[in-house]
Amino acid sequence: MGSRHISLKDLARELNISISTVSRALKDHPDISREMKEKVKKLAIERNYTPNPLAMGLLKQETRMIGIVVPDLVTHFYASIISGIESVAKENGYFAVIASSNENIIKEKESIENLLKARVEGLIVCMSRETNTTDHFEKLVSRDIPLVMFDRVCLGDKIPAVIADNADASQKIVEHFYAKGYRRIAYVSGPENLSISKERMKGYWAGIKACGITPDENLVENCDLTFESAKTAMNRLLQLPNPPDAVYGINDTVAFGLMKAIKEAGLKIPDDIGVVGFTDEFHSVVVTPALTSVTHPTFEMGQQIAQLFFKSLTPGFQAETLIVKTQLVERESSNKSQS
């Protein structure tokens, strides 16, 4: 099977010199003569020598691997953030090892354990939607394992994090609806244990207040972030004696579910009901009508996450939470014909 890799020993034997000389020559140690260095380097290239990271890792007690745990791999949001993390990791000579929790708390814990067993040097995690306890994160902190969280976060005073300006963005959505002439603005939120749910909810109410709208608890619904549960939530809203004329979904998948339910009820978007999402998945432009949504700069967010991770490795680092600016991209789904 796998071709034998060339080792320092192989090179040393071939040149009839000691292993340490080869090692030093390859890293330009001042003690080694110019000719010797050239001879060794030439052969190393010829034989396609690459240092064995396992040996180095064992010796230096480092693996140069970062473990990433995300709720899923197939959502553009996570995939793009991972790309960003990876790009910075690579620059720093690190590998990203990725595991998916499949939105499941058990698998989240397992993934973390497995990555630790594999000796990653630290973790970057976005909580699953089921995660309603934080002891497994506390344990990481107390074991001094480098950890950065993003998007769905917890324990902000102890764990460095990168999140969106959720409350702000949320408030702006309500204000956008209001400016477009919508008045009964509903919100379909996610599981209450998630920080994004709490923060976006806060922003929603702030927006309602800022617009001088009479708050109506009935206009707030919950779902478990799936397409189907969003449809169900929307159907409940449509049953209301006084149904909404606008609805904001906590993310795009949810917004698509809302749209589906609205269309199935025979209502028109944006004239009967306006819709806005959050995250700006690729399909936002492809759906009809095109979905107004909040854009995360996902790739850059990934880069910031990785940078924060490396920063957290430096001695004396204090946990901090980075807030990333988002932008509301107005499209057709919230563009009511003014009457």
Added chain:
Amino acid sequence: MGSRHISLKDLARELNISISTVSRALKDHPDISREMKEKVKKLAIERNYTPNPLAMGLLKQETRMIGIVVPDLVTHFYASIISGIESVAKENGYFAVIASSNENIIKEKESIENLLKARVEGLIVCMSRETNTTDHFEKLVSRDIPLVMFDRVCLGDKIPAVIADNADASQKIVEHFYAKGYRRIAYVSGPENLSISKERMKGYWAGIKACGITPDENLVENCDLTFESAKTAMNRLLQLPNPPDAVYGINDTVAFGLMKAIKEAGLKIPDDIGVVGFTDEFHSVVVTPALTSVTHPTFEMGQQIAQLFFKSLTPGFQAETLIVKTQLVERESSNKSQS
């Protein structure tokens, strides 16, 4: 930084026994007494001992890592296949290390080199759209490095592969269009170096022939698989003196580009022009009209890819190409009102 991991040495010292006794006790070696085993195991659990994979890897010359190189991470197709690969890899005690080529041949080669440097035990690769040479794959074969390719493949006689029934599916699309009453059926293909382009093209012509349609070279266009280039290709088709009344895009991203161009030209889907895609991305259902497309069982495909990989590790294995059955999912975009 990273908390010190517990080693066999630590356990041995604490119990005042030798390292080998600890090692043997932990793996239920028959020579070790029952009491000793229990004592050791108890402490191991207490101290949260996990074997150091670097030490094992160094010793056994294995890393239990598989390197995966895909054109991108953000397309659902790849993300889902990766999930499938990962699930089987995990069952076999392997980790998947993922790298993206970003559809770039240079990065593809770099990624392969980096993964090899990291001592992955083998590779699973889907070529970038730019990849028009195969020497870097030949080199892997000649170096005896386990390699499985999928979707966009090459050197089928030497490299095991998993692909869709591209030609068949393609022919069925044409026949589906024909059955629906479309007669001038166009095809927007991808880069000619890709196996999927060649195979789907073959199926297209077979379908044209099977339907008894007079072949028209003008109805075949090329693009580089991006949304934008697909739009451009569609616009060229629309300029034709005798434009198509149906168009099949080599994948869904392309199909979305086609749809965009058609809409911008003020034409109606499916009545003026029918559209069919390939791959069945999530957004197919969310776009309007819903896109008829060919479904790959992506997760299962990933599982098969991983299984083939492990099979390829067994001595005497001969390269084989697995062909995965796909299914045409009929939606609105190709459902012409019969007149």
Added chain:
DNA sequence: ATGAAAGCGCTAACAT
């Protein structure tokens, strides 16, 4: 300027 030896954590052949 170069070599020898120890040690990172582990297993297995070889003692006892």
Added chain:
DNA sequence: ATGTTAGCGCTTTCAT
């Protein structure tokens, strides 16, 4: 039934 030793590939201290 348990201990000792060598070695996987590498760096580094200590010789020479």
